[in-house]
Amino acid sequence: MTRSILMLLIAASSLMSFAQAAEQRPNVLFILTDDQRYDALSCMGHPHLKTPHIDRLANEGMLFRNHFCTTSLCSPSRASILSGLYAHAHGVTNNFTEYPERMASFPIQLQKSGYETAYVGKWHMGEKNDNPRPGFDYFVTHKGQGKYFDTEFNFNGKERKVVEGYYTTVVTDMAIDWIGERQSDKPWLLMLGHKAPHSFYLPEEKYKNSFDSVDIRYPKSAFNLEDKPAWFKKRLDTWHGIYGPLFDWRKKFPDSSPEAVADFANMVRAYWGTLRSVDDSVGRLYGFLKEEGELDNTLIIFTSDNGLLEGEHGMVDKRTGHEPSIRIPLVVRYPTLTPANKPRVIEEISSTIDFAPTIVDICGAKPIPEVHGKSWKRLASGDSTGWRDSFYYEYNYEHQFPYTPNVRALRTPRWKYIRYPHGDGSPDRHMAELYDLKKDSGENRNLINDPKYAKTVKELREELDHLIKVHGDGKPEKMPIDQGIKSGLPEESIR
Ligand SMILES: [Ca+2]
Numbered sequence: 169m170t171r172s173i174l175m176l177l178i179a180a181s182s183l184m185s186f187a188q189a190a191e192q193r194p195n196v197l198f199i200l201t202d203d204q205r206y207d208a209l210s211c212m213g214h215p216h217l218k219t220p221h222i223d224r225l226a227n228e229g230m231l232f233r234n235h236f237c238t239t240s241l242c243s244p245s246r247a248s249i250l251s252g253l254y255a256h257a258h259g260v261t262n263n264f265t266e267y268p269e270r271m272a273s274f275p276i277q278l279q280k281s282g283y284e285t286a287y288v289g290k291w292h293m294g295e296k297n298d299n300p301r302p303g304f305d306y307f308v309t310h311k312g313q314g315k316y317f318d319t320e321f322n323f324n325g326k327e328r329k330v331v332e333g334y335y336t337t338v339v340t341d342m343a344i345d346w347i348g349e350r351q352s353d354k355p356w357l358l359m360l361g362h363k364a365p366h367s368f369y370l371p372e373e374k375y376k377n378s379f380d381s382v383d384i385r386y387p388k389s390a391f392n393l394e395d396k397p398a399w400f401k402k403r404l405d406t407w408h409g410i411y412g413p414l415f416d417w418r419k420k421f422p423d424s425s426p427e428a429v430a431d432f433a434n435m436v437r438a439y440w441g442t443l444r445s446v447d448d449s450v451g452r453l454y455g456f457l458k459e460e461g462e463l464d465n466t467l468i469i470f471t472s473d474n475g476l477l478e479g480e481h482g483m484v485d486k487r488t489g490h491e492p493s494i495r496i497p498l499v500v501r502y503p504t505l506t507p508a509n510k511p512r513v514i515e516e517i518s519s520t521i522d523f524a525p526t527i528v529d530i531c532g533a534k535p536i537p538e539v540h541g542k543s544w545k546r547l548a549s550g551d552s553t554g555w556r557d558s559f560y561y562e563y564n565y566e567h568q569f570p571y572t573p574n575v576r577a578l579r580t581p582r583w584k585y586i587r588y589p590h591g592d593g594s595p596d597r598h599m600a601e602l603y604d605l606k607k608d609s610g611e612n613r614n615l616i617n618d619p620k621y622a623k624t625v626k627e628l629r630e631e632l633d634h635l636i637k638v639h640g641d642g643k644p645e646k647m648p649i650d651q652g653i654k655s656g657l658p659e660e661s662i663r
Contacts, residue, residue, distance in 0.1 A: 192504070192532065193282075193283075193355045193531055193532055194355065194465050194466055194467045194502060194504065194530065194531065195355050195356045195357070195358075195462060195465060195466040195467070196278070196283075196355075196356070196357040196358070196466070196467045196469070196527060196531065197343075197358050197360070197453065197457070197466050197467070197468045197469070198357070198358070198359045198360065198469045198471075198523075198527075199360045199362070199449075199450065199453070199468070199469065199470045199471070200246075200249070200289075200290075200359065200360065200361050200362065200471060200472065200473060201362045201364060201365065201443075201446055201470075201471070201472040201473075201497075202242065202290060202292075202361070202362060202363060202364065202365065202366040202472065202473055203242075203365055203366045203367070203472065203473070203474060203475070203476045203486065204364075204365055204443065204446075204472035204475070204476070204496065204497055205472075205475040205476045205478065205492050205495070205496070205497075206235070206475060206491075206492070206495035206496050206497055207492075208365070208439075208440070208443055208476075208497070209222055209223070209497050209499075210222075210223050211223040211226040211227070211231055211499070212231075212233070212497065216379060216382050216440065217379075217440045217443060217444070218444075218447075219443065219444075219446075219447040219450075220447065220451075221447045221448070221450040221451035221454060222446075222447055222450050222470055222497075222499055224454065225450065225454070225468055225470055225499045225500070225501040226499045226501075226511065227511050228501050228503070228508035228509075228511060229468070229499065229500050229501030229502060229503070229506050229508070229511060229512075230499065230500040230501075230506050230511065230512045230513075230514055230548060231498075231499055231511070231512075231513050231514065232498035232499070232500070232514045232518050233513060233514065233515055234495070234514075234515060234516065234517045234518065234581070235471070235495065235496055235497065235498035235517075235518045235519065236494045236495055236496065236517065236518070236519050236520070236559060236561070236579065237473065237474045237475070237494055237496055237519070237520045237561075238254050238255065238519055238520055238521055238540075238559075238560075238561060238562065239254075239255045239261075239474075239561070239562055239563055240474040240475060240486040240487050240488070240489075240493045240494050240561075240563060241262070241263060241474060241486065241487055241563065242263055242292050242366075242473055242474065243260050243262065243263045243264070243265060243292055243293045244258075244260050244261055244262070244263075245473040245474050245520055246260075246267075246291075246292060246293055246473050247259075247260035247267050247293055248520045248521050249473065249520050249523050249524070250267065250273035250274060250275065250524060251267075251271055251272065251273055251524055251536070251539070252274070252521050252522070252523070252524030252525050252536055252539030252540060252541040253521060253538075253539060253540050253541075254521065254540050254562060254639055255562060255564075256562060256639075256640070256645065256646070257540065257639070257641070258271060260293055261564050262564075262566055262568070263292070263295065263662070264294075264295050264662075265293065265294070266293055266294035266297065267293040267294070267301065269302065272536045272537070273302075273303050273524065273536075274523065274524040274527045274528050274533075274536070275287070275303035275304060275357060275359065276302055276303035277524075277528045277533040277534055277535075277536060278303075278357050278527070278528070278531055278533050279303050279304070279305065279357075280533070280534065281531070281532065281533035281534060282354055282355070283354060283355050283356060283357050283531070283533070284305050284350060284352055284354045284355075284356045284357075285303060285304045285305050285306070285356065285357045285358075286304060286305060286306035286307070286343075286346050286356070286357070286358045286359070287301070287304045287306070287307050287308070287309065287358075287359045287361065288306075288308045288309075288339050288342045288343050288346065288358065288359070288360055288361070289308070289309065289314075289335075289339040289342075289359075289360055289361030289362060289363070290309065290310070290313070290314050290361035290362065290363050290366075291309040291361055292312070292313065292361070295311070295312050295662070296311050296312070297311070298310050298311045298321075298322035298325075298328070299322065299325040300324055300325045306324065306346055307324055307325070308321050308322065308323050308324070308342055309321065309322060309361070310322060313363065313366065314335060314363045315335065315363075316334065316335050316363060316364075316370040316442070317332075317333070317334060317335070317370070318330050318331070318332050318333070319331060319335055319338070319363075334372045334445065335362070335363045335364070336362055336363070336364050336372070336442070336445040336446055336448075336449050337372075337445065337448075337449070339360060339361070339362065339449075340360070340449040340452055340453065343358055343360045343453065344452065344453065344456050346358060347456070347457075347460070347462075348456070348460070355531070357531075360449075360453075362446055362449070364442035364443060364445060364446050365439050365440075365442040365443050365446070365476075367415035368415045368416050368417075369415065369417075369435065369438035369439045369441070369442055370438065370442070371438055371441025371442050371444070371445070372441070372442075372444075372445050375441040375442075375444040375445060376438075376441060378437075378440070378441055378444060379436075379437040379440050379441065380437065382437065383433075384429075384432065384433035384436050384437065385429060385433075386410055386429055386432060386479045386482075387478070387479045387480050388612075389479075389480050389481050389482075389610060389611070389612055390410055390479050390480070390481065390482040391482075392612055393481065393482060395613065395614040395617075396481065396599070396601070396614055397588065397598045397599040397600075397601065398598070398599070399573060399588075399598055399653050400481055400482060400483070401482070402653040403482065403483060403571050403572075403653055404422070404424070404482045405421070405422035405424075405655060406571045406653065406654070406655055407485070407569070407571060407657055407658055407663075408483060408484055408485040408487070408569070408571040408572070409422075409482055409483060409484065409571070410432060410479050410482050410483065410484060411423055411424045411428070411482075412484070413657070414431055414432060414435045414484060415435065415484075415663075417431045417432070417434050417435035417438070418431035418432075418435075432479060435484075436478055436479075439476075439478070450470065453468075454468075464503045464504075464508075465504075466501075466502070467500070467501075467502040467527070467530055467531075468500065468501040468502065469498070469499075469500050469523070469527075470497065470498070470499040470500070471496060471497055471498045471499070471520075471523075472496045472497055473496075473520075474486050474493070474494070474496060475491075475492050475493045475494055475495055475496050476492060476493065477490065477492045477493055478492060480492050480610070480611075481611075485571070487563050487569070487571075487572040487575070488563070488572055488575060488586075489561050489563070489575045489576075489577030489584070489586040489601075490586075490611055491584070491605075491609070491610075491611060494561055494577075494579070496520075498518060500548070502530070502548070505530070505545065505548035505549055506548050506549070512548070512550065514544075514547055515581075516544075516547060516552050516555050516556075517555075517556055517557070517558070517559050517579065517580075517581070518544055518547075519541060519559055520541075521539065521540045521541030522541035522542055522543065522544055523541070524536055524539055524541060525539045525541050525542060525543040526541075526542075526543040526544050526545055528543075529543040529545045530543075530545050540639050542555070542556065557580060557581065558578055558579065558580040558631055558635065559578075559579055559635070560576065560577065560578050560579070560632055560635040560636060560639075561575065561576070561577040561578075561579065562575065562576055562636075563575040564647045564648055565591065565647070565648045565649075565650050565651065566648075567648070567651060568658055568659065568662060569658055570651060570652065570653060570654040570656075571653055571654070572653075573588040573598055573650045573653075574588055574589045574590070574591050574647050574648065574650055575587075575588060576588075576589060576632060576636065577632070578628050578629075578631055578632040578635070580628075580631075581605075581606075582604065582605055582606045583602070583603070583604065583605065583624065583628055584601070584602070584603040584605055584611065585600070585601070585602050585625065585628035585629065585632060586600060586601040586602075587600040587601075587629070587632075588600070588650070589645075589647060589650075590649065590650050591647045591648050591649040591650050592649055593644070597650070599614075599616060599617075600616050600625075601614050601616055602614060602615040602616040602621055602624070602625055602628070603615065
């Protein structure tokens with residue numbers, strides 16, 4: 169073989185491997201809902217809400233049945249999704265803090281590695297800032313929470329205008345337009361931030377009455393508070409309790425009369441109604457990608473930033489360490505890893521901090537140097553060796569929303585242990601909680617004071633302390649002092 173032919177062969181083979189590598193870089197469509205609980209999907213067994221388009225992603229991909237947020241609050245959780253870090257490390261511990269300017273994120277890594285990147289919809293880190301953020305070539309958002317109808321969007325920091333129509337539809341139009349109008353051959357990342365199903369729940373007209381015939385009551389656990397910490401009862405009448413104003417669905421409050429459950433029922437129906445539009449949005453995006461021939465080359469991730477209590481333990485809102493608050497949906501479709509005719513149900517514990525390491529892994533971008541999460545790329549192909557078997561949850565008391573104490577919790581496949589640190593290192597002043605989730609998935613029987621479980625509690629506490637230590641920076645944990653549960657309403661501008 170002559171030298172020139174050999175060189176030619178080497179060049180051809182390296183070109184081929186380059187082409188193969190390029191082929192393997194999928195587009196990424198990251199769909200993020202706001203406050204959607206784990207079971208608000210028909211593929212997770214919801215008895216009334218039908219979500220056929222989201223279910224189809226699960227039926228052609230992966231359904232993560234045990235996916236959790238590390239902090240059940242919008243901004244901290246969104247920052248964990250982007251960075252792969254716990255809130256104590258990225259620093260966004262409340263809803264008023266900006267994502268740190270110099271902090272790495274998976275969109276920044278993807279952009280640096282040759283992706284074209286876009287963010288459309290609710291961003292909500294930095295309450296009053298609607299300008300573009302690092303890591304995105306295209307950026308459309310709004311200030312604060314946005315509105316279900318006629319939100320004012322800021323387009324790339326250049327133009328603010330009210331876009332008439334229903335939020336979910338409007339951001340879906342924008343997403344489809346951006347994907348369709350791109351000129352470059354680069355792979356792309358699009359993050360679509362929905363407002364739905366966040367309070368104050370307002371469904372689209374066509375879904376306003378979808379659940380009128382469903383009989384909705386307060387869950388039984390709302391009346392089963394005797395073995396629970398005393399602060400549960402104090403929360404009942406507040407902004408975050410079932411007898412409170414229910415995000416405007418109850419005008420006169422507190423109201424603990426049996427007939428006032430009608431307000432609660434209307435609130436829950438509206439929450440479900442907003443999700444029907446989200447499911448439509450997923451259907452439109454799926455159809456569009458299919459038409460464009462990009463469906464199988466796109467990693468589609470459907471998830472939420474945190475869960476929501478729907479009356480459990482007498483609570484609405486989120487923030488606490490209980491299952492409806494911390495457990496969230498995760499559905500993924502990417503046939504290269506999980507063939508569409510061989511869908512997979514993932515039982516392992518996954519978390520919001522896993523997204524950043526996973527996405528850079530699958531997309532072949534440079535890893536973020538220090539993350540707390542793990543890539544689940546290999547879970548997608550059925551390999552779960554060495555995966556985590558416990559994870560911890562953190563929430564810090566907010567003086568603007570004084571309805572939940574500091575929370576530190578440990579979740580294993582079987583157990584949930586929750587404690588409420590006072591904040592200054594002194595002994596806890598609230599009762600802790602222990603649930604055997606294998607027997608009691610509804611967290612109805614608090615076993616914390618049963619001597620039979622003293623050893624279990626000790627072991628779980630040790631594991632919790634261990635995880636906090638290994639995820640920390642070597643210094644003692646910092647958290648606010650618990651000022652107690654208060655009855656006042658939060659300031660109107662931040663509700
Ligand atoms: Ca949220």
